Amino acid sequence: MKWIKRLSVFLLVSGLLGVGSIIALYFSIKPELPDVTTLKTMQLQTPMKVFSQDGKLISQFGEKRRIPIEIDDVPPLMINAFLATEDSRFYSHPGIDPIGIVRAATVMIMTGERKQGASTITQQVARNFFLTREKTFIRKIKEIFLAWHIEQNLSKDEILTLYLNKIPLGYRSFGIGAAAQVYYGKALNELTLAQMAIIAGLPKAPSALNPIRSPKRAQARRHVVLLRMLDEQYITKAQFDEANNAPITAKYHGAEIELSAPYLAEMVRSEIIKRYGEDKAYSQGLNVYTTVRSDRQTAATNALINNLLNYDLRHGYRGPLGQAWTNDEVLSHDEILLLLKDKPSYKPLKPAVITAVTGQTAEALLANGEQVTVSWDGLKWARPFISDKKQGPAPQTAAEIVNAGDIVLLRPNTLATQPATESTTQTAQWMLGQIPDASSAFIAIDNNDGAIEALVGGFNYQQSKFNRVTQAERQIGSNIKPFVYSAGLAQGATLATLINDAPINQLDKRAGTAWRPKNSPPTYNGPTRFRLGLAQSKNVMSVRVFRQVGLNNAINYMTRFGFEKAKLPRDESLSLGSASLTPLEVAVAFATFANGGFKVDPYFIDRIENVDGEIIYQSTPKQACLECEKQIALGTDNPEYWLDVEGDALAKCDIAAYGSPQLAPRIITEQNAFLMREVMASVIWGGGSWRHKTGWNGTGWRAAAALKRHDIGGKTGTTNEAKDAWFSGFNPDLSATSWIGFDDHSRELGRVSRNINLDKHQISGGEAGAKTAQPAWIEFMQKALKGVPERPSVLPDNIVQVRIDRESGLLTHKSDYTARFEYFIKGTEPTEYVNNQDADSSFDDIDNSNENSGAVDESLDDLF
Numbered sequence: 001m002k003w004i005k006r007l008s009v010f011l012l013v014s015g016l017l018g019v020g021s022i023i024a025l026y027f028s029i030k031p032e033l034p035d036v037t038t039l040k041t042m043q044l045q046t047p048m049k050v051f052s053q054d055g056k057l058i059s060q061f062g063e064k065r066r067i068p069i070e071i072d073d074v075p076p077l078m079i080n081a082f083l084a085t086e087d088s089r090f091y092s093h094p095g096i097d098p099i100g101i102v103r104a105a106t107v108m109i110m111t112g113e114r115k116q117g118a119s120t121i122t123q124q125v126a127r128n129f130f131l132t133r134e135k136t137f138i139r140k141i142k143e144i145f146l147a148w149h150i151e152q153n154l155s156k157d158e159i160l161t162l163y164l165n166k167i168p169l170g171y172r173s174f175g176i177g178a179a180a181q182v183y184y185g186k187a188l189n190e191l192t193l194a195q196m197a198i199i200a201g202l203p204k205a206p207s208a209l210n211p212i213r214s215p216k217r218a219q220a221r222r223h224v225v226l227l228r229m230l231d232e233q234y235i236t237k238a239q240f241d242e243a244n245n246a247p248i249t250a251k252y253h254g255a256e257i258e259l260s261a262p263y264l265a266e267m268v269r270s271e272i273i274k275r276y277g278e279d280k281a282y283s284q285g286l287n288v289y290t291t292v293r294s295d296r297q298t299a300a301t302n303a304l305i306n307n308l309l310n311y312d313l314r315h316g317y318r319g320p321l322g323q324a325w326t327n328d329e330v331l332s333h334d335e336i337l338l339l340l341k342d343k344p345s346y347k348p349l350k351p352a353v354i355t356a357v358t359g360q361t362a363e364a365l366l367a368n369g370e371q372v373t374v375s376w377d378g379l380k381w382a383r384p385f386i387s388d389k390k391q392g393p394a395p396q397t398a399a400e401i402v403n404a405g406d407i408v409l410l411r412p413n414t415l416a417t418q419p420a421t422e423s424t425t426q427t428a429q430w431m432l433g434q435i436p437d438a439s440s441a442f443i444a445i446d447n448n449d450g451a452i453e454a455l456v457g458g459f460n461y462q463q464s465k466f467n468r469v470t471q472a473e474r475q476i477g478s479n480i481k482p483f484v485y486s487a488g489l490a491q492g493a494t495l496a497t498l499i500n501d502a503p504i505n506q507l508d509k510r511a512g513t514a515w516r517p518k519n520s521p522p523t524y525n526g527p528t529r530f531r532l533g534l535a536q537s538k539n540v541m542s543v544r545v546f547r548q549v550g551l552n553n554a555i556n557y558m559t560r561f562g563f564e565k566a567k568l569p570r571d572e573s574l575s576l577g578s579a580s581l582t583p584l585e586v587a588v589a590f591a592t593f594a595n596g597g598f599k600v601d602p603y604f605i606d607r608i609e610n611v612d613g614e615i616i617y618q619s620t621p622k623q624a625c626l627e628c629e630k631q632i633a634l635g636t637d638n639p640e641y642w643l644d645v646e647g648d649a650l651a652k653c654d655i656a657a658y659g660s661p662q663l664a665p666r667i668i669t670e671q672n673a674f675l676m677r678e679v680m681a682s683v684i685w686g687g688g689s690w691r692h693k694t695g696w697n698g699t700g701w702r703a704a705a706a707l708k709r710h711d712i713g714g715k716t717g718t719t720n721e722a723k724d725a726w727f728s729g730f731n732p733d734l735s736a737t738s739w740i741g742f743d744d745h746s747r748e749l750g751r752v753s754r755n756i757n758l759d760k761h762q763i764s765g766g767e768a769g770a771k772t773a774q775p776a777w778i779e780f781m782q783k784a785l786k787g788v789p790e791r792p793s794v795l796p797d798n799i800v801q802v803r804i805d806r807e808s809g810l811l812t813h814k815s816d817y818t819a820r821f822e823y824f825i826k827g828t829e830p831t832e833y834v835n836n837q838d839a840d841s842s843f844d845d846i847d848n849s850n851e852n853s854g855a856v857d858e859s860l861d862d863l864f
Contacts, residue, residue, distance in 0.1 A: 044068055044165055045174070046285030046611055050268045053453075053606060056258040056294040059265035062282040065255070067177030068611070071161045075189055078176065080234035081200035082164070085225050087121040088232055091156055095122040095147035121163050122147040124203075128166045169199060170206035171252065183211060185253035193239060194246035197225040211250035219248055259294045260301055260347075263457030263467045267604060275617075285611030290604050291451035291619075299783035300442045300454035304738075305348065307776035308436040308459050309411070311740065311767070315750060316385030316392065318434055320406035324353045330405070333365070339407075340367035346460040349409040349433050354402045362398045364410060364430070374398075378413050378431035388750030401432065409433045435459070439743050441468035441583045442776060444736035444784065447591040449621040449664075450600035453734065454780070466743070469583050473567070474741060477577035477769065478537045478699075479586055479717035479726045480558075482593065482676055484575050485534050487557040488545040489672050494828050495679060496809030498527040499541040506572075517543055517576060520718075529809050531822070535682035535698040537716060539576055546575030560667040561589035562599065577717060586728055587737035591624075593680065593713075594730035596796075597673040598624035598664040622664040629663060670796040671825045677793075678823055680713030680729070699770050700727065706778045709790045714777070716769030722749040725767060727774035732791045734784060738776040798826040805834040 047062025071079075083090055089097055097120050119127070126146035150159060169179040179199045180188050191199075198211050201221035211218035223244055230240045268288050272281045280286070324339055325331050331339065336353045343351035345367070352372070356363040360376035382401045384392030395401050402408060413431035436459055444454040457467035466472070488497075501524050506515045519539050533541035546554055554575070555568050562585060569578050588602050601622065608617040684704045686697035699716040714729020724741040741749060749767035795801075804822045805812040811833045812819045824830075 044285075044611075045283040047283070048269075048272060048281055048286045048288065050265050050288045050290060052259050052261070052290060052292050052294045052297065054294050055289075057256055058259050058261045058290065058292075059257065059268075060255045061265075061269050063172060064174045064283070065172050065178040065182060066165065066174045067181060068165055068285070069161075069175065069177040069188065071157045071164075073188060074164060074176070075191070075196070077193055077234070078188065078191070078196040078200065079160070080232070081196050081225055081229055082121075082203075084228035084232045084234055085200050086124070086203060088228075090121050090160070093120060095151035096120060096144050119143070120147060122150055122159055125159055125163050125166065126150060129162070167203050168206055169202045170210045171212070181256065182253055183250040185256070192243070192246065193226075193235065194222065194243040195249070197222045197229070197243060198248070198250065201225045211248050212252055215248040215250075218250070259292075259297055261290075261292060261297050261455065262461035263465075263469065264290060264292060264297075264452070264455045264604060266461075266465070266467065267455075267470070271605065272608075286616075287609040287611075287613075289606045289609070291446075291453060291606050292455065292604070293453050296444060296454040296780075296784050297456075299780050300444060300456050300736075303776040303779040303783075304440050304442045304456045305459060306779060307738070307740065307773075308438060308440050309433065310775065311438055311749075311772060312434060312436045313381045314767075315388060317382035317401060317432070318385045318437075320354075320402065320408050321351070322407045323405045324407055325405045333369075336365050337367065337369055340365075343367065343407070344462065346409075346435060346463055348411045349435065350411065352408055352410045354404055354406040354408060357398045357402060357404055360398050362402050362432075364408070366410070372410065372430045374410065374430045374432060378410075378429055382432055388748050390751075409435065435463065437742065437747075438740055438749065439464070439468055439472075440738070440740040440776070441472060442736070442738050442780065443469045443583050443587045444734055444780065445587050445591055445600075445602055447595040447600070447730060447733055447735050448624050450588065450591070450602045451606070451621065452602055452604040454736070454784075455604070464743075468739065468743075471582065472739070472743075473580040473582055474724045474739060475577055475580050475719040476586055476726055477717035477719040477724060478542075479715055479728050479737075479769075480574065480577040480579060481534055481537065481542050482680060482715050483558050483561060483563075483589065484542050484546050484549070484554065485530065485679065486593070486668060486672055486676050487549045487554050488530070489675055490557065490668065491549055491553070492828070493530055493545070493548075494809075494822075494824050494830075495529065495531045495675055496804050496822050496824070496830060497530045498809055499530060499533050499538075499544050501525045501528040501533065501538050501541050504540050504543055515572070529806070531679050531682055534679045534715075535686065537683075537699045542575045543572055546572060560599065561592055563589065577719060583737045583739045586726070587735050590715075590728045590730055590737065591735040592667060593673050593676045594732060594735050595624035595664075595673075596626045596670050597666050597668040599667045600624055600664050620662060622662050624664045626670065629666070632663060671799055674793075674796050674799060675823060675825070677713050680715055681710065683715055684712060684729070685710065700729070700774060702770060702774055703729070703778050703781070707781055707785070709785070711791045711793070712781070714774075716774060718768040718772075722751075722767050722772075723747070725749055725769045725772035727769050727777045729777055729781075731781070731785060731788075733788075734781075736777055736780060736784075738773040738780075740773050740776070795823075800824055800826050800829055802829050804830065808834050810834040 044066060045062070045064045046066045046068060047060045047064065049060045050058040052058060087097070089099065123143050123146075126143050130146055154162075165175040165177070167176075168174055169176070169182075171182045173179045173182040176199055177188060179202065180186050180191055180195075183199070184191060184195055186195075198218055198221075201218070201224065202209055204221070208214060209217050209221045226235070226240050226244050229235045230237065235243075268290060269281070272286065272288060276284075276286070321343075324336060331353075336355075340351050340353065345351060350366055352364040352366045354362050354364050355371075360379065362374045362379065364372050364374060366372060376398070379398055379401050380395065383394055386392055409432075410430045411433040413429050439458055440456075441458065442454065442456045443452065445452050455469050457469045457471075458464050485493075501519070503524060504515070504517055507513075517539050520537075524540070528538065528541060530545075532538075533545070549557070551570060551572070551574075555565060555570065558568055559565050563579070563581060567579055567581060568574055571578075584602060588600065591600055592598060603619055603621055605617070606619050607615050610616050683698035683700045686701055686704075700714050703712060703714065709731075712729060712731050714727060717726030717728070718724070723745065724739065726737065726739050728735070728737040730736070749772055751766045801821050801823050803812055803815070803819050804810060805814070806818055806820055809822075810830050813833065813835075
C-alpha cells in the first residue's frame with residue numbers, strides 16, 4: 001500500500017508539475033502567438049484573372065494557383081477522403097488528438113522510425129497560416145497552442161474550409177479546387193472517387209506522390225487513402241475495388257483559357273501592376289474585365305493568322321525545320337513521337353515528320369501519333385523561296401518539296417487557302433506550312449468611346465511577345481492621306497475641287513537633287529476632283545493639297561487626332577506617309593471620321609472586381625455623342641429624355657448620367673467628318689458601285705465585293721519599297737486597322753514573281769496595302785458585322801447635295817454618266833454651270849511645267 005501511495009503521490013506531483021510547466025510555457029510564449037481571429041477575415045492568395053467583356057477567361061497571373069471553394073461545394077466523398085487520411089477524429093477532438101499522439105509515439109518507440117504523423121487538420125491550418133515548417137520543439141508547442149486557440153474561435157467547418165483551400169498540392173496548385181483543375185481539368189463535382197483519392201493523398205508529399213511525375217507512387221498512395229476510407233466505412237468494397245483498379249489519368253492542365261488574347265493580357269498585367277503593385281496584382285484575386293468582345297477577338301486573331309499564312313504562300317517554301325534521320329537510319333514510330341514531343345506548336349501549325357513520299361503526295365506523322373496524308377493541293381504552293389521578290393519554279397512532284405525524314409509544320413488547309421471574298425466550304429485536309437517571316441498587327445476599337453474590341457499583336461505570342469499594335473512604330477504610307485485631305489477641307493476645299501494630277505519636279509538646291517514623287521501606278525489625269533484623288537490614292541494630288549494647307553498648319557492639324565508632333569516629319573514627304581506611327585494610333589485617329597469628329601481615348605479595362613465580386617474600379621470613358629453635344633449646347637445636358645423640335649421623345653443620351661464632362665472633345669467639324677466618310681466610301685465603292693461603268697475604282701474595291709454594304713469606308717497604305725502595308729477602315733460603330741510588314745525594317749514585302757492561283761485566290765505583281773493588309777480587315781469585318789444591320793448615311797446640318805459635272809466639278813443640267821450628285825458644306829457648293837465657263841479652281845495649284853519629270857528619287861518611289 002505504501003508503494004501504491006508513493007506512486008500515486010509521485011504521479012500527482014508529476015502531473016501538477018507537468019500542467020504547471022505547460023501553463024508556464026503557454027504564458028511565456030503567448031505574446032509570440034499570432035491572433036488567430038484574423039483567420040475569420042483571412043485573404044487567401046488568389047491569382048488575378050483577366051476576362052473578356054462577355055466573361056471568357058483570357059489569362060491568369062500569380063505564382064499560386066487557387067480556386068477558392070466553400071465547404072458546401074465539396075463532394076462529401078472528397079471530405080471523407082481527407083478526414084480518413086489526415087484526421088479521422090477531426091470533428092471530435094479539441095484541436096489536438098491525444099489518441100493520435102499516443103499511437104504515433106508508440107510506433108516511433110517500437111520501430112525507431114516516425115511512420116505516423118500526429119498533426120491534426122487544425123494543427124496543419126495553424127502551421128500553414130502562421131508558422132514555418134522547421135522541425136523544432138518550440139515550433140511544435142506553438143502549433144499545439146495555436147490549434148487550441150483556433151478551435152475556440154472558429155467552427156469545425158470553417159477550419160476545414162481553410163485547410164482545403166490552403167494546402168499545397170503540387171504544380172503551384174494550392175487548395176483542392178486548383179488541384180482538380182491542374183491534374184484533371186475538372187471542377188470538384190466532376191471528379192471520380194479514384195481522382196479524389198489521388199488528391200487526398202497529396203498533402204503528405206506533393207512532389208514525391210505527384211500523379212504526373214510519379215504515377216506509381218501516386219497509385220500506391222491512392223491505395224492507402226482508399227483503404228482508410230473503407231476502414232472508416234465511407235465507401236463500400238465495390239467502390240473500393242473500382243477506384244483502386246482505375247488507371248492513373250492525371251495530366252497537367254493549364255488555366256482554362258477560353259479566349260486567345262495574350263497580347264492584351266500582358267497589357268492588362270502591366271497596367272494592374274502600375275495601379276496596385278505586384279503583391280496585390282498577383283495575390284488578391286482581382287478579376288479584370290476587359291473591353292474586348294470574344295467573338296470579335298476570335299475573328300481578329302483568325303483574320304491575322306490567315307492573312308499572314310496566305311502571304312507566306314505567295315512567297316515560297318523555305319525548307320524543313322530539320323531532319324529526323326539521315327541516310328537509311330529510319331526512326332521508329334515511338335522514336336518519332338519522342339522527337340516531336342519537344343517541338344513547339346504554333347496554332348494552327350503542328351510539328352510532324354514526313355514518313356513517305358510518293359508521286360504528288362506525302363505521308364506524315366503528327367506529334368499526337370496521328371498518321372496523315374498531305375495531298376498535292378496541300379503541297380503545290382511550295383515553290384522554292386529565293387528572296388522576297390523571287391521564287392523558284394513550280395514543283396511537279398512531292399519529292400521536289402519534301403523528303404522522308406523532314407521535320408515540317410502542317411496545318412489544316414481550311415484555315416488559310418480561301419480568300420476573304422470566298423464563302424466556299426472545304427473538307428478538312430492537311431497542308432504543308434511554315435512559320436511566317438513577316439509580322440502583323442490588328443486592332444479594332446469602338447468609335448463611340450475608344451473601347452478596344454479586338455487586339456492581336458503578332459502571329460503567335462510564344463514566338464514573339466513584341467506587341468506590334470502598341471509598340472511597332474511604322475511608316476504609314478497613304479493611311480496619312482485622309483488627314484491631309486481633311487485639313488484641305490478645313491481650309492475651304494470641296495469634294496469637287498480640282499487638284500492637278502500631274503508630276504512634280506522640285507529641286508533641292510542645297511542637296512543638288514530633285515524630289516519627284518510619282519503616282520503608283522505612274523499615270524496622271526490632269527485636273528482631277530478632290531474625291532477621286534483620295535479614292536485612287538494619287539500621290540501628287542496629296543502633295544499639292546498639303547502644300548496648299550501649309551506645312552505648319554498641316555502638322556498642327558494632324559496633332560488634333562492624337563499624333564505626336566515629334567513623330568511628324570517637317571517636310572512634304574509627310575503628305576505621302578513618311579511618319580512612323582503605331583497601329584493603335586492610326587485606328588484611334590480613323591475613329592474620329594467615323595464618329596462625327598470626336599477624339600476618343602483608347603482603353604481596354606472596363607472594370608475591376610475584388611475577390612468578393614465587388615467593383616473597385618469602373619471605367620467612365622468620354623463618349624462621342626452628336627445628339628448629346630447638341631443638347632449640351634442648348635443647356636439641357638442631363639435630362640431623363642430629350643425632345644426634338646417637334647416634341648417627340650429622343651433616345652436617352654448615353655452620357656446623360658455623367659453630364660457634360662464625359663463628352664469627348666470635338667476636333668473636326670461634323671460636316672468635315674461626314675465629307676471624309678463619303679470620300680473614304682469611294683475608296684471602297686469607287687464611282688458609286690463596284691466596277692462602276694465610269695471605269696474607275698477606289699484602291700479598296702475588294703471590300704465592296706466581299707462585304708456588299710455601303711456603310712463602310714477606309715484607306716489603303718503602302719510605304720516605300722513595300723516595307724509596310726496598311727488598311728484602316730470603319731463602319732459607324734467600329735474602326736479597325738490592319739498592318740503587315742517585317743520586324744526587320746530593311747526587308748520588303750516583295751513581289752510575286754509568277755501569277756499563282758490557290759483556290760481561285762489569284763495574286764500577281766507587288767505586295768501592297770490592298771493586296772496584303774486589306775484581306776485581314778475584310779475577313780474580320782465579315783465576322784464582326786455579321787447580323788449588324790447596315791446603317792444609312794445621315795446628312796448633318798448645313799450639308800447640301802447638288803448635281804455636278806464629273807469632269808469639271810461645276811454644276812450641270814445633265815443626268816447621264818457625266819454627272820453625279822455631290823455633297824457640299826452649305827455655301828461652298830459651285831454656282832457656275834459647266835457650259836458657262838471652263839473648269840477652274842483656286843485650290844488646284846496646276847503646275848504643267850513638270851510633266852516631263854524624268855527620273856525619280858528612289859526614297860519615295862512607290863509611296864501611294
